[in-house]
Amino acid sequence: MSEFKYKQVIVLRVDLRMSKGKIAAQAGHAAVSAAEQARKHYSDWWKAWIEEGQCKIAVKAGSEQELLELELKAKKLKLPTALISDRGLTELPPGTLTCLGIGPAPSDQMDKITGELNLF
């Protein structure tokens, strides 16, 4: 995916064993919320990402702890983030942290945080 100058990464917990429907809804939530952060606070990145075709990559985290550490790293680099907690109406307890959206942001900055994570 190196041709994309901007990307968004959605980090999803694999330890929760979410259903495909839950994955789709939670990933959608992370994508919209992180994109909104970018649109409000990094509008140049957001615009460039939209124009480039919204590159999105889904990667794995093994635990809530790992999700929180990634959020902290992204915030230190001042990248847009959105941590998603489930309402708990269906398959998970209320408040469960399911995934983290990071970016859109320049790919080289994104790779510092998520470059080593396995594809979901």
Next chain:
Amino acid sequence: MSEFKYKQVIVLRVDLRMSKGKIAAQAGHAAVSAAEQARKHYSDWWKAWIEEGQCKIAVKAGSEQELLELELKAKKLKLPTALISDRGLTELPPGTLTCLGIGPAPSDQMDKITGELNLF
């Protein structure tokens, strides 16, 4: 989910047997693109949906044909839509239509189109 006055529905093809990572990325794409349509053209719906917590539901379509018919129905009701085609860089042929985002829009209008579809 009847407490939500606004919702977004992501319709994903089950006949493609997409991986979980593909599902997450494509659902994210549909969610962001349909939300952008709403933000630009139906900003009251978009705002109300964001404030309500962005209700999102993932449902199944059995074929490309079904996806296209749903898009047509949604367009006839003047609901925001985003039909997503895959770039074909990984597991699918280029241009494959993978999913459709509809809404955010008022739940009663959404239900006319997607109310009978099975959860993904």
